[in-house]
Amino acid sequence: xKAVDQGVGSLFSDPDPDKARAFFAGKRRDMVDKRTTVVxxxxxxxxxGSYLAIGGFGAxxxxxxxxxxxxxxxxxxxxxAGHTSTHDFQILxxxxxxxxVDVAYIIGLEARGLSPxxxxxxxxxxxxxCEWTNYAMCVRLRAAADGxxxxxxxNLLGTDTFRYSAGQVIACPFTGKKFAALPALWPDVAxxxxxxxxxxxxxxxKGITIADDVLARAAKHVIITTERLVxxxxxxxxxxxxxxxxxxxxxxxxxxxxxxPGNMAYExxxxxxxxxxxxxxxxxxxxFRAFLDKYLYGVKDFDEYLSLCGGLSRLKELRAEEVCADRx
Amino acid sequence: xxTSYNTMEMMISAASRLLEDGKSVAVGTGAPCAAAMLAxxxxxPNLVILFEAGGVAPLLPEMPISVGDSRxxxxxxxxxxxxxxxxxxxxxLVDYAFxxxxxxxxxxxxxxxxxxxxxxxxxxxxxxxxxxxxxxxxWRTLMLTVHNARRFVNKVDFITSPGYLTGPxxxxxxxxxxxxxxxxxxxxxxxxxxxxxTKEMKLESLMPGVTVEEVKENTEFGLLIPESVPExxxxxxxxxxxxxxxxxxxxYIIGR
Numbered sequence: 001x002k003a004v005d006q007g008v009g010s011l012f013s014d015p016d017p018d019k020a021r022a023f024f025a026g027k028r029r030d031m032v033d034k035r036t037t038v039v040x041x042x043x044x045x046x047x048x049g050s051y052l053a054i055g056g057f058g059a060x061x062x063x064x065x066x067x068x069x070x071x072x073x074x075x076x077x078x079x080x081a082g083h084t085s086t087h088d089f090q091i092l093x094x095x096x097x098x099x100x101v102d103v104a105y106i107i108g109l110e111a112r113g114l115s116p117x118x119x120x121x122x123x124x125x126x127x128x129x130c131e132w133t134n135y136a137m138c139v140r141l142r143a144a145a146d147g148x149x150x151x152x153x154x155n156l157l158g159t160d161t162f163r164y165s166a167g168q169v170i171a172c173p174f175t176g177k178k179f180a181a182l183p184a185l186w187p188d189v190a191x192x193x194x195x196x197x198x199x200x201x202x203x204x205x206k207g208i209t210i211a212d213d214v215l216a217r218a219a220k221h222v223i224i225t226t227e228r229l230v231x232x233x234x235x236x237x238x239x240x241x242x243x244x245x246x247x248x249x250x251x252x253x254x255x256x257x258x259x260x261p262g263n264m265a266y267e268x269x270x271x272x273x274x275x276x277x278x279x280x281x282x283x284x285x286x287x288f289r290a291f292l293d294k295y296l297y298g299v300k301d302f303d304e305y306l307s308l309c310g311g312l313s314r315l316k317e318l319r320a321e322e323v324c325a326d327r328x
Numbered sequence: 329x330x331t332s333y334n335t336m337e338m339m340i341s342a343a344s345r346l347l348e349d350g351k352s353v354a355v356g357t358g359a360p361c362a363a364a365m366l367a368x369x370x371x372x373p374n375l376v377i378l379f380e381a382g383g384v385a386p387l388l389p390e391m392p393i394s395v396g397d398s399r400x401x402x403x404x405x406x407x408x409x410x411x412x413x414x415x416x417x418x419x420x421l422v423d424y425a426f427x428x429x430x431x432x433x434x435x436x437x438x439x440x441x442x443x444x445x446x447x448x449x450x451x452x453x454x455x456x457x458x459x460x461x462x463x464x465x466x467w468r469t470l471m472l473t474v475h476n477a478r479r480f481v482n483k484v485d486f487i488t489s490p491g492y493l494t495g496p497x498x499x500x501x502x503x504x505x506x507x508x509x510x511x512x513x514x515x516x517x518x519x520x521x522x523x524x525x526t527k528e529m530k531l532e533s534l535m536p537g538v539t540v541e542e543v544k545e546n547t548e549f550g551l552l553i554p555e556s557v558p559e560x561x562x563x564x565x566x567x568x569x570x571x572x573x574x575x576x577x578x579x580y581i582i583g584r
Contacts, residue, residue, distance in 0.1 A: 056396070057381045057394065057395075057396030058394060058396060059394060059397075060381070060394055060396040060397050060398075061396075082455070084381070084396070084457060086394075103455045104455060104456060104457060105454045105455050105456065105457035105458075106454055106455060107452060107453070107454045107455075108453070108454035110356075110357055110393065110394045110395065111357045111358055111393050111394070112393065114453075114454070119451075119452060122449075122452040123448070123449055123450070123451065123452050124448075125447060125448030129446075129447070131441065131446075131455065131456075132456070133455075133456040133457070133458065133459075133460040133461050134380060134410060134414070134456070134457050134458040134461060135410065135411075135414040135458065135461035136460075136461075138410050138411045138414065142411065153418070154418055154464055154465065154503065154504065154505060155418075155460055155461045155464040155465065156460060156464070157464065157490070157502040157503040157504050158487075158490045158493045158498065158499065158502030158503070158504060159437075159460060159487045159488065159489065159490050160441065160446075160486045160487045160488065161441065161456055161460050161487070161488050161489075164446050169503065177503060178502070178503025179503065180503075207382075207398060207401055207407045208381050208382030208383060208396065208400075208401055208407045208408065208409060209382065209408070209409040210381050210382055210396060210409055210410055211409060211410045211411065212409075213409060213411075214411065263394070263396075263397045263398055265397075265398035265401070266398065269397075269398070270393065270394075270397065272393065322398060323389045323390070323398060323399055323402045324398040324401070324402055
């Protein structure tokens with residue numbers, strides 16, 4: 001199929017489906033206890049130069065503990081899926097971890113405003129970019145999940161978003177109509193925060209899955225952080241509720257409040273005050289360095305970070321604010 | 329006789345009237361969400377509200393802060409994923425979508441990517457998010473925005489989301505679904521539409537107290553101006569009551 005038009009963006013990952021198949025052929029299928037720690041998971045699965053994708057949606061259901069640890073371990077030169085990436089992007093950029101981004105949405109924290117530091121970094125010209133859209137990234141992951149080299153969609157057409165993407169315009173062999181051909185994306189590692197998981201990685205997500213169903217299937221390695229561990233028996237009691245089966249998962253870590261300061265549907269709302277503090281701290285490099293030293297580099301782990309942010313009494317307030325928890 | 333109202337309340341009321349009953353709308357956070365909620369509570373009880381991250385028809389308890397936060401599917405009819413929402417739009421089932429952006433041109437092309445050179449931009453914005461997707465797929469796109477000449481420009485620095493591209497027939501030529509495109513823009517100065525023939529932005533009605541001159545001064549390109557321009561009907565007592573008591577009681581948006 002000859003391309004009618006082609007974007008000038010770079011491909012940050014190889015869309016060859018047979019290379020992917022060769023990888024998945026070797027991925028272990030036996031049910032083994034995959035429990036690990038945040039430190040170990042980052043050490044083992046996130047390498048300099050890897051392609052990293054984060055689940056959730058910006059400041060909703062994000063794996064904050066792992067994001068902080070990626071920064072603490074000084075991971076560098078990462079390619080990143082900016083698939084509505086807001087506070088997660090802020091954290092990784094604060095650590096200078098990212099070298100290349102597939103951009104659907106970055107920098108902005110939606111209604112809260114733009115991250116001054118992320119904006120500064122993205123205006124420096126030091127991070128390589130390729131432009132996409134939210135749905136384009138879904139289609140790329142879906143194609144990868146389906147073992148294909150590209151997916152097709154009717155978005156991007158006619159725009160500069162297309163021009164600066166690595167997509168192509170093709171003509172349908174049946175109707176002659178034009179479509180955007182979007183190259184498959186197999187992230188090296190995806191990190192997803194879920195509501196429940198057993199020790200093998202069988203995971204449940206309550207509420208919107210966003211794009212985590214396709215992400216978990218496209219990624220070569222999947223790290224799950226879970227609000228709580230449940231037994232395999234519990235998973236088997238309700239097989240309908242399983243969103244991510246164990247054979248996609250490489251590591252499981254129980255991280256209660258693991259999405260803080262992001263929203264975790266049914267559990268706790270986002271800590272808007274803390275997110276505001278981040279944005280304010282970023283307006284000045286010195287205050288930002290001090291802020292990061294306090295909240296990220298200076299803490300030994302995520303639990304200590306939670307304590308600094310108000311600990312249990314703050315978390316109780318955020319639990320009360322979460323409407324879907326339907327407690328009263 | 330008329331209750332007093334602020335600019336934001338007027339814009340939201342005007343926008344809500346554009347959403348017909350029995351239709352479906354994809355919304356973002358902020359004023360568009362308030363407009364959809366107001367429409368639903370007044371003339372459009374059967375309006376179906378969708379959020380791009382997967383929330384469908386929530387009984388919105390409060391304004392969401394993110395299009396992916398839990399309020400967007402609170403007591404909803406379905407909590408699904410982004411692929412499902414976007415494929416619904418692409419299949420032709422979503423009538424309206426609200427878009428935002430830094431710049432817009434006379435054909436309704438929107439920039440939310442960058443100012444200056446793409447690889448080393450003078451200003452880098454967040455990027456499309458779901459905007460290009462909605463602008464490509466939904467039947468009619470709307471915008472709620474402030475009106476000034478830095479926004480309403482001759483040429484956008486970057487076309488993030490497609491309006492009518494370079495003129496009549498160009499969307500279809502690019503491969504975008506026939507019959508889709510920009511519909512209305514509600515600003516603090518006016519309600520604007522697009523000429524059926526030329527696809528250029530045109531002034532349709534003026535916000536109360538605003539003159540044609542003011543609109544022209546705040547638009548870099550030549551806006552199509554009809555012979556006579558009616559005034560937008562003021563926000564009604566009922567619209568304001570619903571907005572203030574039910575839609576945005578904490579004044580997160582109307583208090584701006």
